[in-house]
Amino acid sequence: MFKRSLIILSIIFAALTSRAQTTDEVYNQYLDFNLARLQGETDKALTLGQDLIPNVDKLKDNARISFYYSIGNLFENDGQSVKAIEYYEKVDAAVPDYYVVQRALGYLYMKDANDLSEKLNASRSNINENKRLTILYTAAAKKALPHLEKSQACDPNDDTLSLIKSLYKNMGDTQGAATLNSRLKALSKNCVDLLDDK
Structure with missing residues (x-):
């Protein structure tokens, strides 16, 4: 055995x-x-x-x-x-300064925010559901924003800038919108546009 x-x-x-x-x-x-x-x-x-x-x-x-x-x-x-x-x-x-991946993550995270936005619009008559969805939408938008902002800082794009501004508007975040330009300027200092695989 x-x-x-x-x-x-x-x-x-x-x-x-x-x-x-x-x-x-x-x-x-x-x-x-x-x-x-x-x-x-x-x-x-x-x-x-x-x-x-x-x-x-x-x-x-x-x-x-x-x-x-x-x-x-x-x-x-x-x-x-x-x-x-x-x-x-x-x-x-x-490589947090690789803005190409930042753009990809930002737009992928936006899918959740977009889905929630549609549900928010459909739930206007239900106050409790609308509040719950607003919280979820805000969390999804806040998850996408840092990635979109890094992407925008390194590779300016009118569509991305418009999306960022609309997210702040939808969240009612006037402070975030007001300080956007200074954040973009700071984020633009360290940008990586290619990954080296060697």
Whole structure:
């Protein structure tokens, strides 16, 4: 019995170690992922990216951050907002001045605010429901605003600026609206527009 258990454990150990990928193999997967993405093979890139996720910690920091942005973008374009946000937030944590991810997060968070806005308009006759939805809308807007403002500070866009101003107006936050220009000026000092994966 002991010999049989030892043989089974040896087989299991051999199987597990043969599946472990080396750093070079993971980097090659990352290169294949990027190639598919750059060639417009989005389905293939998404599959390769999902296969890479369990071993992404074997990539160097810059490559891992670049991967997180790229896989987040693929998830966003595939309509998987929750997964996109998960990976964009990893990029935001590592490179908070990368305004491209700030814009993506801001607009993804705006989806919740937009949904709540529609519900708010429909609940005007129900005071309690309207108050509850107003609180939720304000929280969603406040979640989107810092990302939208960083994006606007680094890459000014009339639509984004209009959206920011309308959020402050909808929340009744005159102080936030009044200090917007000074915040944008301060935020514009540290902008990253490209991620280096080397």
